[in-house]
Amino acid sequence: MKKPKLTKVMTLHYIKLLYRSLLFLAVAVLVIYFHVNDMGSLLDTVEDKTPFLLWIVWIVFMVEMILRFFPSKLESPGCQKMFAGNYKPTGRTDAVIADDHAGFIVALVWIIFNMAIGGLYQLKLIDVDVLLLVALAYSVCDIICILFFCPFQTWFLKNKCCTACRIYNWDFAMMFTPFFFVPRVYTWTLLGASVALLVRWEITLWKYPERFSENTNGYMSCQNCTEKLCVHKKQLVTFRQQLELYAEERVTQVLTGIRRKTGIR
16 A cells, blocks of 8 residues: 655644643643542642643644634645635535534534533532543544544444544534533633634535535545545554454364364364
């Protein structure tokens, strides 16, 4: 298989995966340390002693979201299809959003799942540090979904790739959902900006569905794609298929050997 070219967008996604993973691991280690040593809440401690750390993280995520409101060559085609400049008419008029109903199911499942987490918090079975960890875990999973494996794509939406994803710009709103239960300036501003981004996405989809349909927008076609963010997903699918085939062959060989030794046909 030809080695894929590492584009700017793909490189930026790897950088995001790296710093989000490091941030999650660092916070996880500190949360465990604080709880094991009965030192109270990590989040409360950082707020009191080193609040600038929180605001640095806030700035990074806020800048990422603000940039999503504007066309950019450093963003994935998945979120850029909403802009008029990226609409490449195919000549067809049937703007079909095949996974529209599946998007509703994803939203319902996500809300119920996070309501359960919020319920645990309200019952004081988990604390605010756990909510912070959940949000950071979501931020890591967001990039994993783009680069390697997306359960929403595989199990619900059935779209061909992220470029065709119905819910691409839901990512930040999903990421910061746990912050609904943490009423602080930096948490609710992040959540508010992410919801604004989601609403902008949905309004654009409602007004200009032709931009979001593979039938009507050539920008979403594979031949016009320059980022190839799906390449690793395809490699993993091929590897899994090869692994399954190898396993089947080995099982067949073992069973054949047993039959020969026992005389069973």
